[in-house]
Amino acid sequence: MKIAPNQRQELDFLRDTLDNLDGIVDRKMRQNVASLREQLDDWASKIAVIGQVKAGKSTFLNALIHQHDFLPSDINPWTSVVTNIRVNLPNDPISGARFEFFDEPDWQEIISGGSRIRELTEQLLPGFDTELLRQQSEEMRDRAHRRLGKHYHTLLGNYHEYEFLSPDLLKRYVCAGPGSDAGLEREALGRYAALTKVANVYMRLPEFQVPTIVTDTPGVNDPFLVRDEFTCRSLDHSDVFVVVLSAHQPLTDVDIALIRILAKQESKDVLIFVNRIDELDDYDREVPRVMEDVSKRLRAAIPEIDFRIVAGSAYLADLVLRTDAAAEIARHEVDTEELSDFIRSKYGTVPEDRLDRLLLASGMNEVKGTLSSVIDNGVGTRQLARLLGDIRAEVNGMQFVTKRERDSLQLQVESIRTDVAEAAVEDLEKEISGVRDVQGKLEAHVEDADAQIEKIVTKYWSSLEERLNRCIEAFVDDQKQTFQDTLFKSSMRGTTAKSVEIDTGSLQDALAREVMQSFDKSRAGTDVALNNCLHACRQTIKDAFEDPTENVSLDGLPFDEFTSTLTLAKRTLQVGLIADRGWAFWRKPSVNVEKSIEALRAIAAEDLRPSVEKILDAFNEAQVERASAGMARIHVLLRMIDTTLAERMHRLKKDKAEMEKIATNPDLQATMVHRLQSKMEVLERRLLNLSGVDSALLRSDLSEAA
Numbered sequence: 001m002k003i004a005p006n007q008r009q010e011l012d013f014l015r016d017t018l019d020n021l022d023g024i025v026d027r028k029m030r031q032n033v034a035s036l037r038e039q040l041d042d043w044a045s046k047i048a049v050i051g052q053v054k055a056g057k058s059t060f061l062n063a064l065i066h067q068h069d070f071l072p073s074d075i076n077p078w079t080s081v082v083t084n085i086r087v088n089l090p091n092d093p094i095s096g097a098r099f100e101f102f103d104e105p106d107w108q109e110i111i112s113g114g115s116r117i118r119e120l121t122e123q124l125l126p127g128f129d130t131e132l133l134r135q136q137s138e139e140m141r142d143r144a145h146r147r148l149g150k151h152y153h154t155l156l157g158n159y160h161e162y163e164f165l166s167p168d169l170l171k172r173y174v175c176a177g178p179g180s181d182a183g184l185e186r187e188a189l190g191r192y193a194a195l196t197k198v199a200n201v202y203m204r205l206p207e208f209q210v211p212t213i214v215t216d217t218p219g220v221n222d223p224f225l226v227r228d229e230f231t232c233r234s235l236d237h238s239d240v241f242v243v244v245l246s247a248h249q250p251l252t253d254v255d256i257a258l259i260r261i262l263a264k265q266e267s268k269d270v271l272i273f274v275n276r277i278d279e280l281d282d283y284d285r286e287v288p289r290v291m292e293d294v295s296k297r298l299r300a301a302i303p304e305i306d307f308r309i310v311a312g313s314a315y316l317a318d319l320v321l322r323t324d325a326a327a328e329i330a331r332h333e334v335d336t337e338e339l340s341d342f343i344r345s346k347y348g349t350v351p352e353d354r355l356d357r358l359l360l361a362s363g364m365n366e367v368k369g370t371l372s373s374v375i376d377n378g379v380g381t382r383q384l385a386r387l388l389g390d391i392r393a394e395v396n397g398m399q400f401v402t403k404r405e406r407d408s409l410q411l412q413v414e415s416i417r418t419d420v421a422e423a424a425v426e427d428l429e430k431e432i433s434g435v436r437d438v439q440g441k442l443e444a445h446v447e448d449a450d451a452q453i454e455k456i457v458t459k460y461w462s463s464l465e466e467r468l469n470r471c472i473e474a475f476v477d478d479q480k481q482t483f484q485d486t487l488f489k490s491s492m493r494g495t496t497a498k499s500v501e502i503d504t505g506s507l508q509d510a511l512a513r514e515v516m517q518s519f520d521k522s523r524a525g526t527d528v529a530l531n532n533c534l535h536a537c538r539q540t541i542k543d544a545f546e547d548p549t550e551n552v553s554l555d556g557l558p559f560d561e562f563t564s565t566l567t568l569a570k571r572t573l574q575v576g577l578i579a580d581r582g583w584a585f586w587r588k589p590s591v592n593v594e595k596s597i598e599a600l601r602a603i604a605a606e607d608l609r610p611s612v613e614k615i616l617d618a619f620n621e622a623q624v625e626r627a628s629a630g631m632a633r634i635h636v637l638l639r640m641i642d643t644t645l646a647e648r649m650h651r652l653k654k655d656k657a658e659m660e661k662i663a664t665n666p667d668l669q670a671t672m673v674h675r676l677q678s679k680m681e682v683l684e685r686r687l688l689n690l691s692g693v694d695s696a697l698l699r700s701d702l703s704e705a706a
């Protein structure tokens, strides 16, 4: 099956356009074409596979790329590192991998594993159990020690690169491996996993029509919580999400929270894969029931979105790929009458061939078909449309420069013919000072806008920090009721509660909302500044040259909206209850709610601070990316004036001496006119070609997507 054939056409069209431009323009302009080509070559459709631990994410991905046992998948906690499978990226090696390790500061943060929070908790709540935190970070450090010896520090900040790929290679870097380390020295299983921050794997697969990065992620409830944040950051950068659920334990609250935050962003597409249907008792009855259940819960939680849901089994798809003897037996076992009934009722007919039956039931073809249309029509296409916008802006700039050059040559020819040649030099000098004047004005507009945008970005960044902190405060205050409920319940049972586990779900929603709203406002402000600047620059150019520049626009800039999955980083907070001092032994012990709330406040402030900082970083990145993309368009205008100026200066220098020589010699004058005229012809042809390119760009489907 071809995945994303339409987008391939769009991509090919843009590539052809750049090739075409290369042939039309001169050497200087070719540099701009090269930088556009670089952007195009770096572009990829980005799909992330997410879901709970053991849902079958890695197995699903292996089936998607047709490789049995490629990404490690097992019953033990396994994938522990975000793994990017980079398929068909033009600048990547044909095959191979690159594993990047944490740097020293990252690592320090990991192995100190919230030690500050631990300290604080212990200080505020003597005897409170902080074992989990301590265990996690110590395990992490010990693992690295055991597996890599005491020199593991030399790996930090480094990377390992390979020119080949093998499942064993991946096992060393991306899986947490089994709990015990027995035999690890020999197998090197998970050897580097503790230190690996991200794995990049390169491959070529003809089925994928456009460059695609498919990301395997550790389960969202991975016991190694420290990694959640890296997973979240990589999710922020993906566009299409495949949420893998397990058919017999569908959709937890964590899943819903994650899906909600992803799906609410218009720039992201979400596809749900209900995996493991082979484990249901009765396909025919159970599959529709599970599907209905999933879609009902999604509709209730996120009514505004109509999710695409596919049911299937990565296991069956994997069976089709396997060539070992055991697989043949397993295939025989699963290929039951019941399976055929299911296929018949779902697809109408049952294929003759066993492998075809298993593949159909696995749902993989349906997933691919759905993915293909999601990619063809979704975010990626909007991103390509933005590149088209960049190309149009550049073409507009080239047209401008060429036209100005032609007109100026025309002027020069006329003054040589009608007047003395010295006048031509004077004209050229006058023109240069005119262009310089425009250049100065444009630079001033841009400087103004830069200053305004910086102010806006800083303003919303710091106000967001305040807002997030206020959310946390408000959330903490709201917990009084939770405390009292817990106390009430435990006293009903005749016990005394020592600590409360606080669910931060509502806080996460509030944080996500704040991020989204702040971004809306900041984006609106930035857009106004960009628009004003663009308008002022255009007007300045129009006043001087009467040339329209409307192809330079701010259409299709990135990040129309933004929110970060980082707001989901922490699910529960543990807080101990502080007893009221002075309670007499004959009275029931009572809890001081005020003091306990104060303790929670301190813990929440400390515990959530790193998340808040990271959210702010991500927020800032998005703000800056949009502003920079807008500014890059405006810079096309500046560049075209710069090029015009440079061309005039060059000509002035070259022609001045010659003009003085030919001033009194009509023969030489005629030669000069001839030379200028043939130059004009070249420019005339270039203009024609450029306008051809521009109208093709305008007609393309991508123009509409912008």
Ligand SMILES: Nc1nc2c(ncn2[C@@H]2O[C@H](COP(=O)(O)OP(=O)(O)OP(=O)(O)O)[C@@H](O)[C@H]2O)c(=O)[nH]1
Pocket: 052, 053, 054, 055, 056, 057, 058, 059, 060, 072, 073, 074, 075, 076, 077, 078, 079, 080, 217, 218, 219, 275, 276, 277, 278, 279, 312, 313, 314, 315, 316
């Ligand atoms: N029966 C059945 N087993 C499956 C299916 N998909 C995966 N498994 C098995 O479930 C186990 C876990 O699969 P993985 O692919 O490692 O799951 P994962 O989501 O990547 O797990 P983590 O990386 O640990 O989060 C493996 O033993 C798989 O063979 C399925 O559709 N049916």
Ligand SMILES: [Mg+2]
Pocket: 057, 058, 059, 072, 073, 078, 079, 216, 217, 218
């Ligand atoms: Mg996995």
